Amino acid sequence: MIVLYIVIISLFTTGITATSNCLQKIKEAKRNAVKYQYPCGLPSPENCCIFKENPFDQSPCGVYKMNNWCSGRLTVVGMYCDTTTDNGGWTVIQRRKDGSENFNRSWADYERGFGNLSREFWYGLKAINCLTKTGQWELRVDFELPDKTRSYLHYNQFRVGSASEEYPLTIGGFTGITSTDPFSTGGHNGQKFSTYDNDNDKWSRNCAVGVGRVKGSGGWWHNDCWHVNFNIPYNPAQYGCLYLSRKWFNPSWLEMKIRPLNCATE
Template sequence: MNIITQLVILTLSLLLVNADLYCTNLYKDFKHKCTPSMITIKSCCDLKTFIPSPGVYKMSTRTFGTSDVYCDTATDNGGWIVIQRNRKDSTVDFNKTWVDYEKGFGKLKGDFWYGLEAIHCFTQIGQWEMRVDYQKNDKTWSYLHYNQFSVGSASEEYPLTVGGFTGEGTDHFASHPLNGMKFSTLDNDNDKRGGNCASRLKSGWWYNNCELINVNEQPPDVGGNVRVLFTEMKIRPKDCNTH
């Protein structure tokens, strides 16, 4: 082995040691000094690579720019962007106008609606799934899960695409049905029933005929005769588990 080869091997070895030390120190710094709100991610799926801490993060996407999101890193392998949260007797008023539902309202660490435009921007690229976790009055938990979810554009009035039910209980999104319905608010009625379902039920939603499933209602409604204390609606890319 000549001197040049020996020098190259020595240099690479030092680089690898230094790189490993750098990554170790970076990980420790992330773990002990960084808070979730200080970290910018491209997707809640990115957190699988680092520390799976649920909370508010800054997410930068090509379609929507940089915005704060609440990442659920625990449920079903994590990677979820929480887009809605509503508690029974919530102090957040969900009886909002079209502009409010378009932009979003509430607080990410409390009850909120993330915003139709943001949800559209997230789901217009790739394939997405959606989940609704809910707590019943008896304090037990259940969920609805859909393998297909997206929201259309503002010019289309944010129509819902939802399908591929695999959750517990009954698929009330399909039984009404809500797939293909445009969004409705108190000042923009797109339902198929006479009168305004959004005004009557005091909440924006993808109404067909004043459905029995509406997680923005107060108290939130997941369909059937189930009484609910809490709902959390969340979405993630279908390839999230491969990240």
Template sequence: MTKVAAAGWIAVADGECQRSSSDPLENCCCLGYNYSTSFNKRRSGVYTLANFCGVKCLDVEGYCDSTSGGGGWLVVQRRRQSLKQKDYFHRDWVEYEDGFGSLTAEFWYGLRALHYLTSQGDWEMRIDFQLSNGTRSYMHYGHFRVGPAEDSYRLSISDFKGSTPTDPFSAHHNTMEFTTRDRDNDRSLNNNCAVQHSSGWWYNKCFTINLNYHYDKSSYGLIRFGYNWHSPQFLEMKIRLVNCTFQ
């Protein structure tokens, strides 16, 4: 995966897509489902994106989802239960900052990227997943933001809607700092949740949802709805500017 750069990324704050017929795209907003005919050929996949600018602009790669919920999403995390490395997300702080994995397989886009993107404009977040019985569901949050490194990439998430019976994310994990096996910021008094559950995450004490959780652990799943735990066969976490306009 293309590592995310720490040098002052910002997004196109007004959410409008300045399209051209060739890459790089301005951002994933250029891949909405309701484009004019000339742009309907755009498909979900890896694109070069040019909306990461500091002193100079940097072209980086990202996986754009052009279909879910109208399209325009940048996928920032993906899991597949079928892959053999069940503890693939048991990583150190620096790895979670920089991002790891493959944009076409399992990956984490990086905390630096999530902060720099969501600090510019208003962002929403969507989680799409498929349960072991084949049921497809989604969770949508109208507000999503990740704080800076000096605040341990604190999570701000709210405004839930979706096809699931309850909201396992914002009620338990909103305002939490990120924790990894080598940096303990959770609220558990007796242990490091990232060590106990083999993955970095915005832990409370410890979680009701953890999309990076070790698949082979027996006492939990990745997501809890009420008293029931679930471990989706496939899931994606993706973000989009709230005022993303598909011109």
């Protein structure tokens, strides 16, 4: 009986140790973002939702390497993961914060992406299409105004179409702490992407070339140019890129981020 008791205690202790070691390996694997199969039977990550799958994990926000099959073969790409906002799991696809990056870019640049993932960047239409093509994704836009007021927009439907379709936007299910849905009032849902060298908007001219005082307005899902364009030249003191409740707002900091719909409930 004593021998059996010792064996049971030993197995129990070994199980705890194995679990602890497994969790440590998971954390190390997430930090290192390895290209191969994760330890303990977890699949290799393909988006930032991986950081919600382990309640013991306290991974910081930052750039992580993720597996990517968009090209038809396995590659490793960098993603900036927001692991804290609204329980985390967000892949950041755009950021403006200081005007250090030029967003007056060509169609080719907007397709492949540009900038620095740790500063200002656009993740790339090809990559965003690959991530969201199932349609089961949500979008959150966090922003800060020059007076330090913070707010956000949230949509429970977000998808970017394929290159052959000119990357059309599907967006809906608005929630958030603002009273107005600028994507809806501006008619951006269903619009193809436009740049200065590929005009797909509904205006008689090209919204991405410039509107009024705003020159080099940047690539966007333009309709008749406004009410939303997060890629206009950075100038919080002057230009408005967000129309809410009959007022123009000029964020000094802004992030667009996405995550799978089922990520929010895991």
